[in-house]
Amino acid sequence: MKTSATNLRKIILNTVAVLLAIFLWQAASLWIDADVLIASPLQVLARVVELLQSETFLATVLRSTGHIIGGFFLALGCAVILSAAAGRFPILEIFFRPFLLTVKTVPVASFIVISLIWLSGNKLSVFISFLMALPILYNNLLQGYKNTDPKMLQCAELFHFSPFKKFLLVRFPAVKPFLLSACSTGMGLAWKAGIAAEVIGIPKDSIGEMLYYAKLYFDSKDLFAWTLIIVVLSVGIEKLFLAVLKAIFAGLEKKI
Amino acid sequence: MNIIITDLCKAYGEKQVLQNFNAVLEEGKTTALMGASGIGKTTLANILLGLEQPDSGTITGSPDHKSAVFQEDRLSENYSALTNVQAVCKNKADKEKAKNILCRLGLEKELKTQVRSLSGGMKRRVALARALCAEYNFLVLDEPFKGLDEQTKEATMQTVKEMTQGKTVLLITHDKDEAQFFTDTIINPKE
Numbered sequence: 001m002k003t004s005a006t007n008l009r010k011i012i013l014n015t016v017a018v019l020l021a022i023f024l025w026q027a028a029s030l031w032i033d034a035d036v037l038i039a040s041p042l043q044v045l046a047r048v049v050e051l052l053q054s055e056t057f058l059a060t061v062l063r064s065t066g067h068i069i070g071g072f073f074l075a076l077g078c079a080v081i082l083s084a085a086a087g088r089f090p091i092l093e094i095f096f097r098p099f100l101l102t103v104k105t106v107p108v109a110s111f112i113v114i115s116l117i118w119l120s121g122n123k124l125s126v127f128i129s130f131l132m133a134l135p136i137l138y139n140n141l142l143q144g145y146k147n148t149d150p151k152m153l154q155c156a157e158l159f160h161f162s163p164f165k166k167f168l169l170v171r172f173p174a175v176k177p178f179l180l181s182a183c184s185t186g187m188g189l190a191w192k193a194g195i196a197a198e199v200i201g202i203p204k205d206s207i208g209e210m211l212y213y214a215k216l217y218f219d220s221k222d223l224f225a226w227t228l229i230i231v232v233l234s235v236g237i238e239k240l241f242l243a244v245l246k247a248i249f250a251g252l253e254k255k256i
Numbered sequence: 257m258n259i260i261i262t263d264l265c266k267a268y269g270e271k272q273v274l275q276n277f278n279a280v281l282e283e284g285k286t287t288a289l290m291g292a293s294g295i296g297k298t299t300l301a302n303i304l305l306g307l308e309q310p311d312s313g314t315i316t317g318s319p320d321h322k323s324a325v326f327q328e329d330r331l332s333e334n335y336s337a338l339t340n341v342q343a344v345c346k347n348k349a350d351k352e353k354a355k356n357i358l359c360r361l362g363l364e365k366e367l368k369t370q371v372r373s374l375s376g377g378m379k380r381r382v383a384l385a386r387a388l389c390a391e392y393n394f395l396v397l398d399e400p401f402k403g404l405d406e407q408t409k410e411a412t413m414q415t416v417k418e419m420t421q422g423k424t425v426l427l428i429t430h431d432k433d434e435a436q437f438f439t440d441t442i443i444n445p446k447e
Contacts, residue, residue: 154307155330158322159344159390169332169343176334253335 039221047225056205064207065233067122068194071129072187078130079137079182086138087145096138104135108193112200121203125194132193133186140185144178145171168252176249183245184238191234257317258283259304259394259424264313266299273299277313279443281394286425288435291444297428298327301396304426319393319424325400329383333372337363337382340371344390357385360415362408376403381412388419395420398428413437 022041029040039047051057086093103111111131115124148171156166198208199215207226214222259281266274273296281287289297302308304315305322323344331340341354358367361381371379380403387395400416401409417438429435435442 149330151326151328151330152332154302155326158305158307158324159386161343165343169335169340173332173334253339 036218036220039224043221044224044228047221048228051225051229060205060207060210061229061233063203063205064125064194064198065237067125067198067203067206068129068190069187069237071126071131071194072133072190074126075130075133075137075186075190076183079134079141083138083141083145086142093142100135100138103131108132108196109200112197115197116201119201121198121201121206124201125197125203125206125208128197129190129194133190136186136189137182140178140182141175144175147178148174172249172252180242180245184242187238187241188234191230195230257319259315259317259319261300261304262314262316264300264303264315265311266296266303266308267311274303274310274313281424281426282441283317283424284422285441286420286427286439288427288429288439288442289444290429290432290435290442293430295444298398301398301426301428304394305396321390321392322394322396323387323390323392324396325380325383325387325398327398327402329379331371331379331382331386334370336368336370337374337378337385338367340382341386341389344386346391350389350391354385354389357389357419358382360419361385361412377405377408380404381408384412384416388416393424395423395425396428397425399430400427401429401431401434 025038025041029038029043032038035043082092082096086096108128112124112128115127119127152170153166156170161169195208195211198206199212200208202209202212207230210226211223213219214226261277261279261281264274264277265272273294277296277300279287289300291297299308301324303310304318305324306318332343335343337358338354341358342351345351345354355367358364358381361384363378363381363385366374366378366382371382374382380400384397384400387397387400397416401412404412413434425438427435427438432442
């Protein structure tokens with residue numbers, strides 16, 4: 001009972017916060033009174049509806065989403081392999097460190113410009129999303145691996161757990177919270193970096209291209225509308241992915 | 257075969273935990289290991305279980321299949337009581353055995369409950385059930401009844417005694433009555 005009241009309060013507060021932000025946005029657009037500088041929430045909403053009805057919208061969204069999510073999954077796969085290897089053989093962690101530190105510290109714009117020399121605009125967003133998500137995923141997964149309770153490992157040794165049981169009962173519970181948090185952060189970062197790569201690489205029929213032209217023609221309605229679409233896509237896909245991941249985890253936990 | 261411990265020594269840095277410890281754990285019988293905290297009871301248990309190496313000394317007759325209740329429960333908190341016990345099972349028949357042992361220990365209503373939701377005493381019984389369910393010739397019970405209320409403790413001790421009849425068991429405890437309930441053979445590493 002208390003929990004549902006707390007949840008209701010949280011929902012109300014969140015709604016009020018969003019409404020307040022929209023109100024401030026509306027007030028700012030009225031005060032500035034120049035569409036070129038800031039479009040109003042209603043104008044943006046109308047433009048989003050127009051975009052949704054356009055023929056190329058779905059293809060544009062799917063193309064960009066495919067590239068960015070593709071890069072993210074590539075990073076996830078690599079992070080799983082690299083972190084497991086570094087966890088098992090600590091010397092590898094030392095060898096991986098300079099590469100991951102470089103990726104973490106070099107500005108994303110530098111990577112985009114350098115990568116443009118070798119990669120087409122299409123592949124660029126896949127690569128940049130991959131590159132930006134990899135260190136976060138790798139570091140979190142490695143931390144999870146190291147977080148495994150050594151006493152539980154002793155337990156697995158004593159009872160002769162198979163590698164699968166050892167993974168599910170000992171490693172997985174330690175890695176799970178780190179994996180969920182890394183996926184949440186990593187996916188957000190993949191979207192940000194991936195779209196930035198598209199704006200610079202301008203692959204045809206991509207969200208980045210739309211943003212680039214919106215900027216070029218000072219079309220703030222388009223700029224705001226596409227930004228809103230990116231936010232909805234990013235948050236929506238992240239929530240969906242985490243829900244799928246949790247369902248997979250629940251299924252795995254029943255496998256013993 | 258008896259487990260014969262000869263001149264066992266173990267130190268952690270400067271601290272000598274076991275010094276020329278000798279003992280015989282008779283096959284098919286329970287031996288109680290008593291003594292104050294920090295005298296090396298758990299270290300000895302870990303060495304006997306093959307989880308730690310002694311600095312010197314020998315152990316002969318140590319069986320291949322060992323099981324244990326550790327000082328801590330060492331359960332996977334996200335999984336159910338039954339899953340934790342079934343984790344040590346090798347086949348389907350063993351899985352049924354896991355259920356039976358949990359029921360015998362009074363956890364029939366908690367079979368599907370996540371371990372994290374169980375009380376301390378219930379977790380202890382899940383750890384006991386897992387140790388009893390595993391295939392073993394030698395069982396180490398390190399303060400196995402810690403955290404149980406008097407009534408549950410009595411019932412649990414009775415069940416454990418019945419289920420370990422004819423097995424080689426090392427019981428580590430601070431409680432003399434508990435030790436005497438299981439055996440007349442009581443040893444102390446410092447004596």
